[in-house]
Structure formats: C-alpha cells, structure tokens
Amino acid sequence: xxxxxxxxxHKITKRGQNVTFRCDPISEHNRLYWYRQTLGQxxxxxTYFQNEAQLEKSRLLSDRFSAERPKGSxxxxxxxxxxxxxxxxxxxxxxxxxxxxxxxxxxxxPGTRLLVL
Amino acid sequence: xxxxxxxxxxxxxxxxxLVLLRCNYSSSVPPYLFWYVQYPNQGxxxxxxxxxxxxxxxxxxxxxxxxxxxxTSFHLTKPSAHMSDxxxxxxxxxxxxxxFQxxxxxTGTRLLVSP
Numbered sequence: 001x002x003x004x005x006x007x008x009x010h011k012i013t014k015r016g017q018n019v020t021f022r023c024d025p026i027s028e029h030n031r032l033y034w035y036r037q038t039l040g041q042x043x044x045x046x047t048y049f050q051n052e053a054q055l056e057k058s059r060l061l062s063d064r065f066s067a068e069r070p071k072g073s074x075x076x077x078x079x080x081x082x083x084x085x086x087x088x089x090x091x092x093x094x095x096x097x098x099x100x101x102x103x104x105x106x107x108x109x110p111g112t113r114l115l116v117l
Numbered sequence: 118x119x120x121x122x123x124x125x126x127x128x129x130x131x132x133x134x135l136v137l138l139r140c141n142y143s144s145s146v147p148p149y150l151f152w153y154v155q156y157p158n159q160g161x162x163x164x165x166x167x168x169x170x171x172x173x174x175x176x177x178x179x180x181x182x183x184x185x186x187x188x189t190s191f192h193l194t195k196p197s198a199h200m201s202d203x204x205x206x207x208x209x210x211x212x213x214x215x216x217f218q219x220x221x222x223x224t225g226t227r228l229l230v231s232p
Contacts, residue, residue, distance in 0.1 A: 004160065031217065040126070042207050042222030043161070056217065091160060095218070103168060104218045108153075108160035 002026075004109035006092050012115045013082055020078045021112045025094030032075050033106060034067055036060065037089040046090075049075060082116045089113050119144045119210045123223035131231050136195040138226045140182075140208030143189065150191040151209040151220065152182055161207065167191065178202070203230045 005024045013019050025032050030051050035043035046065070048056040051072040061067075064082075069075040079086055090113075093106040124139040142148055149168050153161040165176025172184040182193045191208060208223045 009158075033220075035220075040224065042121075042209070042225050043220070044222070045219055048217050048219070050217065056219070093161075105163055105166070106218065106220065108162070110158065110160045 004092055004094050004107050006090075006109040006112050008112055009110060010113045010115075012117065014117050015082060015084060017082055018078065018080045019082055019114065020076055021090055021114075023075045023077070023092030023094075023109060025073070025075070025092070026096075026107055028096070029094035029107075030072065030097045031095040031104075031106075032069055033093040033095075034075070034077055035091040035093065037091055037111070038087075043091055046077075079114075082114075084116045087114055087116045119148065119221050121208050121210050121221060121223035123206075123208050123226050125226055126224065127227045127229060129229040129231065130198045132200055133197050136180075136193070136198045136202065136228065138193040138206050138208075138228065140191045140193065140223060141189050142191060142208075142210045144210055149211045149218075150182075150184060151211065152176065152180070152191075152193050153207045153209060153222075155205045155207065155225075157204075164193070164206075198228075198230050200230050200232070203228055 007022045032049040034046040037043040049069040064080045067077045089111040091111045092109045095106045120143045122141045151166045152164040155161050165174045167174045167184045175181045180195045205225045207225045209220045211220045
C-alpha cells in the first residue's frame with residue numbers, strides 16, 4: 001500500500017492555459033474523489049468516480065473542468081482556459097468498495113497546488 | 118443541507134496542555150462525523166469518525182471526540198498536547214448520497230503548540 005499519489009505537486013500557469021493533474025489511487029480502490037481546497041477553507045467536493053463511471057459532479061465543476069478515469073485506475077482532472085480563481089489545492093481521495101457506506105474511509109493524496117498568474 | 122461550523126480559525130496551547138477543537142454540525146438526517154488532520158504540504162489523514170453506536174470515539178495519536186446530539190456538536194480533544202500535534206484540523210459531516218460518501222468540511226482550525 002503506497003498511498004494515493006498526485007502529480008504534479010505544484011503547477012504554475014498563466015491565465016488562459018490548460019492544465020492537467022493526475023491522481024493514482026490506492027491499488028484496487030474502486031472509488032475515487034476529487035476535492036478543491038482554497039486558502040483558508042476546507043476541501044470542497046468536486047466529483048466522484050466508481051470504477052470508470054463518473055457518478056456525481058458538483059456545481060463547482062464548471063464546463064471548463066473535466067475529469068476522467070478511463071480504466072478505473074488512475075484519474076485525470078483537466079482545467080481549460082484557466083482563470084485566477086482556479087488557484088487552489090486540488091486533492092484526490094480513494095476508498096475501498098469493501099467498506100462502502102458510513103464505514104467508508106477516504107484516503108487523501110498530498111494534493112496538487114495550482115497557481116494561475 | 119448538511120454543514121459544519123468550526124469555531125476558531127486558530128487555537129494556541131502550550132505543550133502538555135489540553136487540546137479542545139470545536140465542531141458543530143447541521144444535518145437533517147443522522148450524521149456521520151469525521152475529524153481529519155492536515156500537516157503542511159500533505160494530504161488529509163483521518164483521525165477518527167463517528168457513524169453509529171458509542172458516542173465517545175477514540176482515534177489515533179491520543180485524540181478523541183464525543184458526539185452530542187442535543188448540542189449538535191462533535192468536539193475534538195486531547196488531554197496533553199505535543200509539539201507534533203501542530204497542524205490544521207478539519208471537521209466533516211457526510212451523508213450517503215446516491216450510494217457514495219460525500220464529505221462536507223468545515224473551514225478548519227490551525228492548532229499551534231508552544232514549548
């Protein structure tokens with residue numbers, strides 16, 4: 001169990017550029033979540049995958065955001081035409097199908113910190 | 118709608134003193150409650166959680182929390198603070214929404230521990 005990993009850890013980009021983040025969940029975890037954390041705030045739910053299916057998207061996820069999990073393993077989060085308001089920490093979490101329901105524990109990655117200039 | 122309020126964005130204690138971090142929740146259904154800790158440049162780590170059963174929940178690193186339905190609270194405590202406890206702490210509430218666990222976090226409390 002190597003934990004949830006995210007790449008890159010930091011990203012600086014100019015407004016209007018596209019960025020893509022990757023999340024590798026714990027092996028065999030079928031549930032994957034993305035959250036966004038802005039300065040001084042707690043994480044906010046963005047989207048949820050069960051295997052390769054994206055089953056829930058927050059209203060925070062505008063049409064500039066797209067997330068995929070093509071083979072039910074790693075996931076990518078892409079932001080098109082970045083804006084300064086997109087600057088935040090993007091966190092990924094995964095959990096096991098075995099402990100679904102209230103006993104489910106989400107394991108978080110270290111996050112990708114995005115700065116849009 | 119479910120929500121969480123954490124009173125105090127910063128709490129300062131001396132090493133060895135009692136740690137008390139406050140969390141109040143709002144939920145229209147029986148809540149599931151969590152405390153997470155975040156160290157600098159790291160992801161969130163689960164400290165403890167309440168789902169059902171015993172209202173006093175023990176977690177890792179000597180932390181515990183008590184679910185008080187009448188007060189809609191889930192405060193986090195530790196009898197004796199250690200320097201290594203300095204971090205940001207987040208309270209969260211979840212509800213089962215279409216079969217997955219949707220976490221709603223508070224704004225966090227930064228714990229500062231002085232020698």
